[in-house]
Amino acid sequence: MSRxxxxxxxxxxxxxxxxxxxxxxxxxxxxxxxxALTVASGxxxxxNLDEGRHARECLAPMDYTAFSYYEKWLAGLTDILVAKGLxxxxxxxxxQAALDVSDVAQHKLTQESVAESxxxxxxxxxQTDETPEFxxxxxxxxxxxxxxxxxxxHTRLPSYAASCSGRIVTVHPPxxxxxxxxxxxxxxxxxLYTVAFKAGDLWQHPxxxxxxxMLDLWQSYLETP
Amino acid sequence: MPHDxxxxxxxxxxSDPALRVKALETLLTQKGLIDPAALDxxxxxxxxxxxxxNGALVVAKAWSxxxxxxxxxxxxxxxxxxxxxxxxxxxHIQILENSDHHHNMVxxxxxSCYPWPLLGIPxxxxxxxxxxxxxxxxPRQVLAEFGVKLPSETKxxxxxxxxxxxxxxxxxxxxxxxxxxxxxxxxxxxxDSMIGTGIIGAVS
Numbered sequence: 206m207s208r209x210x211x212x213x214x215x216x217x218x219x220x221x222x223x224x225x226x227x228x229x230x231x232x233x234x235x236x237x238x239x240x241a242l243t244v245a246s247g248x249x250x251x252x253n254l255d256e257g258r259h260a261r262e263c264l265a266p267m268d269y270t271a272f273s274y275y276e277k278w279l280a281g282l283t284d285i286l287v288a289k290g291l292x293x294x295x296x297x298x299x300x301q302a303a304l305d306v307s308d309v310a311q312h313k314l315t316q317e318s319v320a321e322s323x324x325x326x327x328x329x330x331x332q333t334d335e336t337p338e339f340x341x342x343x344x345x346x347x348x349x350x351x352x353x354x355x356x357x358x359h360t361r362l363p364s365y366a367a368s369c370s371g372r373i374v375t376v377h378p379p380x381x382x383x384x385x386x387x388x389x390x391x392x393x394x395x396x397l398y399t400v401a402f403k404a405g406d407l408w409q410h411p412x413x414x415x416x417x418x419m420l421d422l423w424q425s426y427l428e429t430p
Numbered sequence: 431m432p433h434d435x436x437x438x439x440x441x442x443x444x445s446d447p448a449l450r451v452k453a454l455e456t457l458l459t460q461k462g463l464i465d466p467a468a469l470d471x472x473x474x475x476x477x478x479x480x481x482x483x484n485g486a487l488v489v490a491k492a493w494s495x496x497x498x499x500x501x502x503x504x505x506x507x508x509x510x511x512x513x514x515x516x517x518x519x520x521x522h523i524q525i526l527e528n529s530d531h532h533h534n535m536v537x538x539x540x541x542s543c544y545p546w547p548l549l550g551i552p553x554x555x556x557x558x559x560x561x562x563x564x565x566x567x568x569p570r571q572v573l574a575e576f577g578v579k580l581p582s583e584t585k586x587x588x589x590x591x592x593x594x595x596x597x598x599x600x601x602x603x604x605x606x607x608x609x610x611x612x613x614x615x616x617x618x619x620x621x622d623s624m625i626g627t628g629i630i631g632a633v634s
Contacts, residue, residue, distance in 0.1 A: 213539030
């Protein structure tokens with residue numbers, strides 16, 4: 206049902222290692238290059254945010270576990286470049302460019318446009334004529350985990366909060382729906398809600414049952430209990 | 431794209447990560463898809479221009495100026511954009527105000543979502559399996575690992591960044607800072623206090 210990235214609530218990971226603000230932004234030079242390469246490639250406009258995330262989530266569990274953070278980014282980027290037909294496996298093996306992609310290269314991010322491009326952002330809020338199905342304060346129940354249309358597909362409903370009861374604390378405008386947008390089904394924007402879950406409703410052994418976990422969830426993830 | 435193909439192309443690159451990045455950058459540059467100078471510019475942006483100093487200014491201003499704080503809570507994205515803080519991974523900002531009754535703490539269990547224009551690139555611990563796995567299940571134990579111990583009557587709210595809303599915690603202003611200027615206040619605002627894994631102690 207699940208993939209390794211969906212790790213909220215998992216046991217066995219050991220203590221967190223705080224840096225108290227002392228660590229450099231990029232611990233290794235290649236970390237910065239891997240991030241910049243991923244960000245710059247995104248501006249080629251050949252895939253959206255949700256497809257990019259899903260490419261990282263599709264790493265084999267063995268790779269996802271073995272790879273450091275930026276290795277995951279790099280592997281996800283490599284795989285999506287091939288999946289989108291921008292790079293061939295032969296080019297990766299030989300290191301020699303062969304396939305002509307000059308039509309895509311016209312979107313290349315230039316040094317001069319970096320500041321403006323980063324500052325522009327990419328809002329995911331959309332205007333639709335949809336009326337929110339749920340109201341502030343209403344009790345809701347989440348659906349079972351997993352993308353409803355695509356087996357093993359992208360979803361932003363974490364497994365730990367699937368099939369759980371919560372309460373609507375904010376009704377937001379519609380946002381692009383990742384479960385559709387990651388798979389070529391369009392943006393399919395729907396109302397987004399912030400839903401509060403009591404720790405006692407999420408966990409068998411809550412640390413403090415009245416503490417809460419808040420999640421931002423799309424309408425399709427929610428049902429009337 | 432197809433999922434779960436068993437011949438993931440990334441295995442065709444060199445095994446050393448630094449060489450792997452270099453190989454891909456070189457190939458994409460040859461193909462005209464990447465400008466290496468643009469990569470330098472992105473790295474420089476997040477190393478020197480966009481970082482937690484931005485969020486610290488927002489917090490210091492909110493502590494000093496009640497009118498600004500009211501606007502910030504009412505229209506967060508527009509208000510921080512007014513200070514020049516907008517862009518990638520900060521398109522929909524939400525402010526979480528800490529009080530004696532509520533302590534807010536932010537995580538992204540599914541990946542590493544973080545308010546880039548306000549805090550920059552997330553630290554390693556924020557992206558670690560341990561933080562992602564445990565922050566939602568045992569936030570008080572995780573906070574203890576940061577040296578933060580909350581009274582049991584303070585309710586903890588953990589915000590899992592599952593959508594494109596990006597959260598900034600507004601920490602409590604420490605005592606002993608009465609009459610301080612915004613720039614003096616900004617200096618004591620820690621990155622962790624704006625994620626919710628730190629509190630700012632009283633100044634003596």
